[in-house]
Amino acid sequence: MTATTTQQALGERAGGVAERLSARPRRFLPPRLGRRYERRFALVAFLVPSLVYVGLFVAYPLYRDIVISFQNYGFSALAAGHGPFVGLANYRQMLNDGTTIRAIANTVVFTLASVAAQFVIGFAMAVYLNRQFAGSAFLRRIILVPWVMPLVVTGTIFSLIFASTNGLANEVLHGIGLVHKPIGWLTSGDLAVLSIVVTNVWAGIPFNAILLFSGLQDVPPEQLEAASVDGASPWQRFTRVTVPMMRPVIMIVLMLGVVYTLKVFDIVIVLTNGGPANESQLMSSWAYTQAFSDFQLGTGTAVANILLVFSLLCGVVYVLLSRGDNTGRARR
Amino acid sequence: MTRNYKVLRISGRLAVGLVLFVPLLFPLYWVVASSFQNLSTIFANAPQIIPTHVTAANYSVAFGSIIGNIGVSLVIALCVTGLSWLIGVPAAHALARLGGTVSNVVVMVMLVTQMIPAISVSVALYTIFHQWGLLGSYLGLILADTSLQMPFALIVVRAFMVSLPGELFDAAAVDGAGEVRAFTSVSLPLAVPAVITVGLFTFLGGWTDFVNALTLNNGSGPQPLTLGLFKFSTQYTTNTGAVFAAATLAAIPTTILLFMGMRWIRGGLRAGALKG
Amino acid sequence: MPIDKIPAAHGKRRAASILSAAAMLVVSGGLTTVGVSVAGQGVASGAPVGTVVKAAGASCPGGVLKLTEEDYYGAPSKTNPSANGMKAFFGNYSKTHPCVQVVRQGEVVTGDAAYLTHILSQFSSGSQPDLLMLDNPQLPQFAADNLLVPLQSLGALPVVKKINPANVEETTYNGKLYALPLDTNTIAIFYNKALLAENGIKTLPKTWSQFAADAKKTAHGSDLGFVFSGQAGPGQATWQFDPWAWSNGASTTRPDSPAAVQALSFLTGLVKDGAAPKSVVNWTQTQPIQEFEAGKAAFCENGLWNIPTLESAYPKLKWGVFEIPTRLAGQTVIAPFGGEVWSVPKTNAKEEKAAFQLLKAMSQNINAFARDVAGVPTEPSLWKASPWNESVYQPFLAELQHGRSRQAGITKPANEPAIDLDIGNAIEAALVGKQSPAAALQAAQSQVAPLLK
Structure with a gap:
């Protein structure tokens, strides 16, 4: 009640201001032109803060980032506040480092494996949830819990799960007799990468499941019925009717998956910190390690910029796919 | 049979x-x-699936440490939400009303900001915030987090406002209403669902941020929940019971938010990602 | 000093040492001054009051000089004797020197690079502290970048003659003394008496083969055997590897020497053999000592700074210390120096002089400082006094007598942190079996070579 009246009052006051503003040009210009002028002015005034903000906190840092990647920015540069220009040296040094190559390979594997697994499992869940059954509504709610929680929490939980002693993963595998000696999930490079993938898949499944569930609900039942009447099996109905109908949703879920998986940082920092022996570095964590713990801000930003190019390329594909009229993003 | x-x-x-x-x-x-299990003693075995000896001791260790971080995160997330609204919603109105190439270009720019990995700008942000004296401050974290959230708010609210029938505005224009009034009394009230949805998402964005919390804190200054939990778990490496408790506490606020705001979140997921 | 020593990160372990903390306060002469005006945290409200009182009390030409001091001991609290000691000393100093007001900044306590970036950003904006504490391997970088004042250009420091010459060398750069080492420390092996008895170990191991056999005996079930830090990073893997390699005749300047390869092969072998857990590669120095405190490890390589906590917070744990075993019986143990050093950043003549006087006063109080920060004094003549005459300190003190600075032999000591990281990466690679110890150290050698020129 109060909220509405306040809102109205505010609205009236603001409207009054606008009228007073618009009253002036009206004297000199034909009324319609004046109002259009006023309208443009107000709209631009609405828009400018957002552009200034993005310019100040996104575009300017991006520019600075590129500059730093061409500088020798280490201990001395931090003390002086600027570093000497070194051309492509940071990029060369970065690419000569085996860890960078490993980080790029890990990032590609991590992204593709995560997106594929999230999608398949998420789709299966969506199909499962697409029927009404006792508890289905509750299930649809509760599966979002992993999705809303901070990835740092997810990473912490999985560091306990993958602990070599008393971790859930080893307990379960031991319990069903698959292993006899505890597996060092986080002490071998390949298993550490696998652990990060599993963690990220766990965190990403709900998002895929819910989006695909929404898409499933938009498939017209008449079409499925028609196919059924034509004698199509459930699997045929799924592949020949449901999937084609959901194509746009599927493309968006996959592309968003790629864009957001490329960015993943929290999980790897918390779970493995890129270790052991830098074997599980992703480009994001490697950029961080170089810049913020090894004091190589120049090479760190060089790695970060390669990641940026990857992300933007995927972003372009995404934008093209969604025909520029998409509103989209979702967390991750 | x-x-x-x-x-x-x-x-x-x-x-x-x-x-x-x-x-x-x-x-x-x-x-x-x-x-709820005591895992820090020499005699403790692996956590049991069904706890037999329930204890609250872990929480007494974790709570005191995590509660302060939750407070910090709450302040930051609320401010990020407010600032994203303040800047993003009027801009969304403007873009919806302007239309045309300008609008498309701006939306595209905002969309691109969503693709940028936060870590890609964190070194630059670190040096810039240092110059501006914003390292290790609430304001710095809020400004940095908002740069990731505000464009999202703008994009979603604009999409919603574009779908509002133009006659509504025409009617207002006949009344002699100015553009400010068109915003406050036509598009804003109608866009309330979208505004609430993006509010929830920007809140979550501010709440879950880790990159900025880690890189812009300068060693001191406010520690949001994400950073607090990270430090807690690296400090209490053998007291796993306390880490379990801290992780549980850290997961509670977003879970509450999820159940309270479910209808907006689901709407946001649909509106945000599926309007193709 | 190894990064892990930072007391705030260990606050939990010090929880039970309120008594000793109180004792330390008295020792550093400050119980009465606690809560005066100088605490790092209370500066905003406290400083003006103190200033006013002083201005009225004494005639200070040019007013009261405000000196800022920066360390990483964190905020004073009943579980943080180091910070309490600092606060008390500076409070007392401000009281007895009416024209100086010391403001302590100790809130940046992180063990990673944050302290360094924080200090560097202060330099770049001209807001550096007047007195600066640094972890000793970081000093040469600051000296090389011309950020510090050579101490002896500010006056005489009689204490230098009393300090262990190797520690003085550690803070000397290009022939000039850039900082004072007040406390020092090193690492040895802590052992759990109960676990050794349980496994029938009656004599302490002296050689690698004895140690390997004993560690293996104690690693079974949930008992971990030997725990150490194998994660690359300042004050982690390389620092823990150094005494094994150095005592065997290796040096940091030749990472791929046969002596170094032998040492790394030995540690890698312990992990392969199960005598040490695989997780060591992910461990900083924090985890091993926590496992030891929890009674899960029979042997733990760690620093003497743990002694006060082990004594006060773990009364049920029966433990002892022995020197790092050597490959052959009779080799001398050569261990690396840890510990903080105190420097005077370049500011203005007036502040530099005043900071130097403050540092001089601190150097006359080495005993209390070393206690507060759980180190040992750099003046060997003080080692005969309590607590350093306790038996658990003796293996450490024996090692310190033959101690070596981590920068020793490095032409450009400012490169030490980078070399440390390269060797640390080699240790990690060998521990996970990515490379053989020889191949890993060879790779390190090729990275280190250009840094040694």
Whole structure:
């Protein structure tokens, strides 16, 4: 009640201001032109803060980032506040480092494996949830819990799960007799990468499941019925009717998956910190390690910029796919 | 026969359900159950699936440390939400009303900002914030987090406002209403659902941020929940019971938010990602 | 000093040492001054009051000089004797020197690079502290970048003659003394008496083969055997590897020497053999000592700074210390120096002089400082006094007598942190079996070579 009246009052006051503003040009210009002028002015005034903000906190840092990647920015540069220009040296040094190559390979594997697994499992869940059954509504709610929680929490939980002693993963595998000696999930490079993938898949499944569930609900039942009447099996109905109908949703879920998986940082920092022996570095964590713990801000930003190019390329594909009229993003 | 078949089918479905959902949900249960067990003694075994000796001791260690971080995160997330609204919603109105190439270009720019990995600008932000004296401050974290959230708010609210019928504005224009009034009394009230939805998402964005919290804190200054939990778990490496408790506490606020704001979140997911 | 020593990160372990903390306060002469005006945290409200009182009390030409001091001991609290000691000393100093007001900044306590970036950003904006504490391997970088004042250009420091010459060398750069080492420390092996008895170990191991056999005996079930830090990073893997390699005749300047390869092969072998857990590669120095405190490890390589906590917070744990075993019986243990050093950043003549006087006063109080920060004094003549005459300190003190600075032999000591990281990466690679010890150290050698020129 109060909220509405306040809102109205505010609205009236603001409207009054606008009228007073618009009253002036009206004297000199034909009324319609004046109002259009006023309208443009107000709209631009609405828009400018957002552009200034993005310019100040996104575009300017991006520019600075590129500059730093061409500088020798280490201990001395931090003390002086600027570093000497070194051309492509940071990029060369970065690419000569085996860890960078490993980080790029890990990032590609991590992204593709995560997106594929999230999608398949998420789709299966969506199909499962697409029927009404006792508890289905509750299930649809509760599966979002992993999705809303901070990835740092997810990473912490999985560091306990993958602990070599008393971790859930080893307990379960031991319990069903698959292993006899505890597996060092986080002490071998390949298993550490696998652990990060599993963690990220766990965190990403709900998002895929819910989006695909929404898409499933938009498939017209008449079409499925028609196919059924034509004698199509459930699997045929799924592949020949449901999937084609959901194509746009599927493309968006996959592309968003790629864009957001490329960015993943929290999980790897918390779970493995890129270790052991830098074997599980992703480009994001490697950029961080170089810049913020090894004091190589120049090479760190060089790695970060390669990641940026990857992300933007995927972003372009995404934008093209969604025909520029998409509103989209979702967390991750 | 049919009865048997039905039983078979139902139990088959149940089995599929278990295979799909148990791996997703069981870790949550395991963490909560473990958080009530004493795991720090020499004699403690692995966490038991069904705790036999329940203790709150872990929480007395974790709570004092985590509660302060929750407060910091709350302040930051609320400010990020407010600032994103303040800047993003009027801009969304402007873009919806302007239309044309300008609007498309701006939306594209905002969309691109969503693709940028936060870590890609963190070194630059670190040096810039240092110059501006914003390292290790609430304001710095709020400004940095908002740069990721505001464009999202703008994009979603604009999409909603574009779908508002133009006649509404025409009617207002006949009344002699100015553009400010068109915003405050036509598009804003109608866009309330979208505004609430993006509010929830920007809140979550500010709440879950880790990159900025880690890189812009300068060693001191406010520690949001993400950073606090990270430090807690690296400090209490052998007191796993306390880490379980801290992780549980850290997961509670977003879970509450999820259940309270479910209808907006689901709407946001649809509106945000599926309007193709 | 190894990064892990930072007391705030260990606050938990010090929880039970309120008594000793109180004792330390008295020792550093400050119980009465606690809560005066100088605490790092209370500066905003406290400083003006103190200033006013002083201005009225004494005639200070040019007013009261405000000196800022920066260390990483964190905020004073009943579980943080180091910070309490600092606060008390500076409070007392401000009281007895009416024209100086010391403001302590100790809130940046992180063990990673944050302290360094924080200090560097202060330099770049001209807001550096007047007195600066640094972890000793970081000093040469600051000296090389011309950020510090050579101490002896500010006056005489009689204490230098009393300090262990190797520690003085550690803070000397290009022939000039850039900082004072007040406390020092090193690492040895802590052992759990109960676990050794349980496994029938009656004599302490002296050689690698004895140690390997004993560690293996104690690693079974949930008992971990030997725990150490194998994660690359300042004050982690390389620092823990140094005494094994150095005592065997290796040096940091030749990472791929046969002596170094032998040492790394030995540690890698312990992990392969199960005598040490695989997780060591992910461990900083924090985890091993926590496992030891929890009674899960029979042997733990760690620093003497743990002694006060082990004594006060773990009364049920029966433990002892022995020197790092050597490959052959009779080799001398050569261990690396840890510990903080105190420097005077370049500011203005007036502040530099005043900071130097403050540092001089601190150097006359080495005993209390070393206690507060759980180190040992750099003046060997003080080692005969309590607590350093306790038996648990003796293996450490024996090692310190033959101690070596981590920068020793490095032409450009400012490169030490980078070399440390390269060797640390080699240790990690060998521990996970990515490379053989020889190959890993060879790779390190090729990275280190250009840094040694």
